Amino acid sequence: MQQDSQKGxxxxxxxxxxxxxxxxxxxxxxxxxxxxxxxxxxxxxLQAVAQVGEVAAADxxxxxxxxxxxxVLREDVVVPGLTPAEALSGAPDAEEQRFRVxxxxxxxxxx
Amino acid sequence: xxxxxLPAYDDVVARYEPVIGLETHVELGxxxxxxxxxxxxxxGEPNTRVCPVCLGLPGSLPVANxxxxxxxxxxxxxLNCSIASWCRFARKNYFYPDMPKNxxxxxxxxxxxxxxxxxxxxxxxxVRIGIERVHLEExxxxxxxxxxxxxxxxxATESLVDYNRAGIPLVEIVTRPVPGTGALAPEVARAxxxxxxxxxxxxxxxxxxxxxxxxRCDVNTSLNLPxxxxxxxTETKNVNSLRSVERAVxxxxxxxxxxxxxxxxxxxxxxxxxxxxxxxxxxxxxxxATDYRYFPEPDLVPLAPDAAWVxxxxxxxxxxxxxxxxxxxxxxxxxDADMQSVLNAGAVELIEATxxxxxxxxxxxxxxxxxxxxxxxxxxxxxxxxxxxxxxxxELQGLVDAGKLNDKLARSVLEGVxxxxxxxxxxxxxxxxxxxSDTGALTAAVDEAIAANPDIAEKIRSGKVAAAGxxxxxxxxxxxxxxxxxxxxxxxxxxxxx
Numbered sequence: 184m185q186q187d188s189q190k191g192x193x194x195x196x197x198x199x200x201x202x203x204x205x206x207x208x209x210x211x212x213x214x215x216x217x218x219x220x221x222x223x224x225x226x227x228x229l230q231a232v233a234q235v236g237e238v239a240a241a242d243x244x245x246x247x248x249x250x251x252x253x254x255v256l257r258e259d260v261v262v263p264g265l266t267p268a269e270a271l272s273g274a275p276d277a278e279e280q281r282f283r284v285x286x287x288x289x290x291x292x293x294x
Numbered sequence: 295x296x297x298x299x300l301p302a303y304d305d306v307v308a309r310y311e312p313v314i315g316l317e318t319h320v321e322l323g324x325x326x327x328x329x330x331x332x333x334x335x336x337x338g339e340p341n342t343r344v345c346p347v348c349l350g351l352p353g354s355l356p357v358a359n360x361x362x363x364x365x366x367x368x369x370x371x372x373l374n375c376s377i378a379s380w381c382r383f384a385r386k387n388y389f390y391p392d393m394p395k396n397x398x399x400x401x402x403x404x405x406x407x408x409x410x411x412x413x414x415x416x417x418x419x420x421v422r423i424g425i426e427r428v429h430l431e432e433x434x435x436x437x438x439x440x441x442x443x444x445x446x447x448x449x450a451t452e453s454l455v456d457y458n459r460a461g462i463p464l465v466e467i468v469t470r471p472v473p474g475t476g477a478l479a480p481e482v483a484r485a486x487x488x489x490x491x492x493x494x495x496x497x498x499x500x501x502x503x504x505x506x507x508x509x510r511c512d513v514n515t516s517l518n519l520p521x522x523x524x525x526x527x528t529e530t531k532n533v534n535s536l537r538s539v540e541r542a543v544x545x546x547x548x549x550x551x552x553x554x555x556x557x558x559x560x561x562x563x564x565x566x567x568x569x570x571x572x573x574x575x576x577x578x579x580x581x582x583a584t585d586y587r588y589f590p591e592p593d594l595v596p597l598a599p600d601a602a603w604v605x606x607x608x609x610x611x612x613x614x615x616x617x618x619x620x621x622x623x624x625x626x627x628x629x630d631a632d633m634q635s636v637l638n639a640g641a642v643e644l645i646e647a648t649x650x651x652x653x654x655x656x657x658x659x660x661x662x663x664x665x666x667x668x669x670x671x672x673x674x675x676x677x678x679x680x681x682x683x684x685x686x687x688x689e690l691q692g693l694v695d696a697g698k699l700n701d702k703l704a705r706s707v708l709e710g711v712x713x714x715x716x717x718x719x720x721x722x723x724x725x726x727x728x729x730x731s732d733t734g735a736l737t738a739a740v741d742e743a744i745a746a747n748p749d750i751a752e753k754i755r756s757g758k759v760a761a762a763g764x765x766x767x768x769x770x771x772x773x774x775x776x777x778x779x780x781x782x783x784x785x786x787x788x789x790x791x792x
Contacts (some may be wrong), residue, residue, distance in 0.1 A: 205587075208387075208389065208585060208587070209389070210389055247382065247589075247590035247592065247596075248590075248592070248595055248596065250595065252595040253380070253595055253596045253597065253598035254595070254597060254598055254599075255357060255358070255594075255595045256357070256358050256359070256360035256363060257331070257357045257358070257359060257360060258360060258361075259324050259325045259326050259359055259360065259361035259362070260325065260326065260331060261325055261326050261331055261332070261333045262326070262330070262331025262332070262345070263331075264330070264331070264332045264343065264344055264345030264348075265344055265345055265346070265349070266342075267339070267340065267341045267342055267344075270341045270344045270349060270457075271341065273351075278452075278454055279340065279438075279454055280339065280340040280341055280456075281340045281341065281438065281454035281455055281456050282341070282391070282394075282454065282455040282456075282457070283452055283453075283454055283455075284391045284452065284453050284454075284455060285452060285453075286441075286450055286451055286452055286453070287390065287391065287437075287439075287447060287450070287453055
């Protein structure tokens with residue numbers, strides 16, 4: 184959606200089709216009415232954010248981080264993690280010490 | 295797919311020009327994962343190397359592993375790349391449970407290393423393979439598909455996920471398209487992956503074992519008519535050995551030619567290579583690049599390797615394998631053909647280590663290319679996994695040089711080494727294989743042989759020295775081959791005054 188902010192604020196920042204596409208990628212079941220609602224709401228939000236683009240001159244680079252830090256690194260040293268029981272405790276389902284998930288393939292969408 | 299007969303390979307390369315490209319993933323051998331302190335050791339029980347960060351639990355924050363960044367920069371430098379002075383990680387969003395976060399932290403339009411090359415030798419010629427980018431990302435978890443046929447995702451009713459591998463640093467190395475290799479395209483692909491593996495191994499940043507998945511390769515192939523635009527490419531996955539890299543390119547060239555010959559069009563798709571048949575079949579259609587909705591990873595600050603750090607890493611690079619091999623070839627005094635047999639046998643490092651442990655190059659080469667190669671072929675293992683170490687081979691040769699073992703006995707001892715019975719000296723002692731050098735015992739055996747063969751002894755006494763061979767044979771038999779034939783012969787002649 185960063186790309187959209189570069190389009191400027193003249194046209195709709197996000198279309199109903201784009202919202203439907205994003206919903207499908209996120210596996211969200213969105214009704215036709217909700218699509219209208221969300222497309223309108225998201226458009227308002229994006230238009231508002233896009234105003235930043237109007238004041239950002241060419242000498243102001245796009246910013247992705249609010250803190251001016253680089254190279255925050257850790258040493259390659261093992262730190263104890265979770266036990267399998269702890270790891271799986273929040274999972275909806277588990278089997279053979281593994282996370283159990285529903286079938287994957289019929290979730291596939293034609294995109 | 296095999297309903298139509300495939301055209302002949304020579305015919306295909308006479309009419310079409312192939313363009314290949316390779317994407318290689320290398321799991322780094324760091325102690326810990328890319329963004330958390332979980333261990334990376336291979337083969338642990340499911341979900342025993344996990345923590346809130348690699349499980350994507352709310353509130354957890356990733357921190358990049360310095361050793362992984364350094365390893366990636368070193369790979370980039372070894373591949374003659376420029377190192378970015380500033381770059382970011384990116385989120386690659388997709389819906390698949392192999393990452394618990396529903397995204398993978400990767401790099402998108404700001405890779406850590408760009409614009410390099412790797413020179414590989416094919417048939418004595420140097421081919422320069424352009425490297426487009428080297429970037430760093432995290433590996434995914436392992437899914438086990440249940441309920442379908444033989445673990446396949448198709449028809450599975452559920453999947454079980456182990457996140458031990460999720461988050462292990464993974465370096466992706468992408469070549470530029472390689473045109474102009476013609477009939478050699480499959481060999482060039484293989485030579486590239488082999489050389490890349492050797493380079494990475496020489497850096498000591500990964501064990502690069504294809505069979506364990508720490509080196510994985512995707513092969514892009516397309517065909518075009520001479521003078522025309524490049525054709526539509528396919529991407530073949532699941533290529534798990536060097537031999538498969540070569541086979542996958544070749545089989546894709548044949549398949550595409552047969553489609554084009556029939557007036558068909560190549561579909562841009564992912565295909566799967568099958569080790570058993572050597573064919574490729576279409577894979578799962580994947581979400582297109584724009585659907586990954588890449589954006590800069592907000593939880594990680596940018597990476598800005600300064601020039602001094604990069605220069606320090608560059609200064610510490612080891613000699614590149616190709617140059618190293620050339621130097622060894624000179625030191626060992628081998629012809630190109632002999633060096634090639636050493637390379638083909640995968641014996642360079644083994645011989646080098648054996649020489650370092652005290653053997654002469656000739657002796658080291660004799661054992662590794664002879665007895666041990668034969669044994670590796672018979673049992674179907676890599677030479678390095680045959681069961682003998684360079685130190686053991688050097689020790690064995692030392693026993694031969696000291697006259698304690700003859701060639702035949704040494705081979706028996708080596709058998710014991712391979713069978714895991716211990717060091718050569720231990721096996722020689724335990725099996726009683728040492729050359730009989732006790733002259734008292736030998737003289738007794740010689741006298742016994744003379745007494746048992748009076749006719750032959752008489753011939754020798756009368757000057758027919760050649761007849762001594764029969765007595766030597768008899769002595770070798772009584773000493774069970776443990777005597778030195780030359781010594782025995784001398785003893786016989788001196789006892790008989792000949």
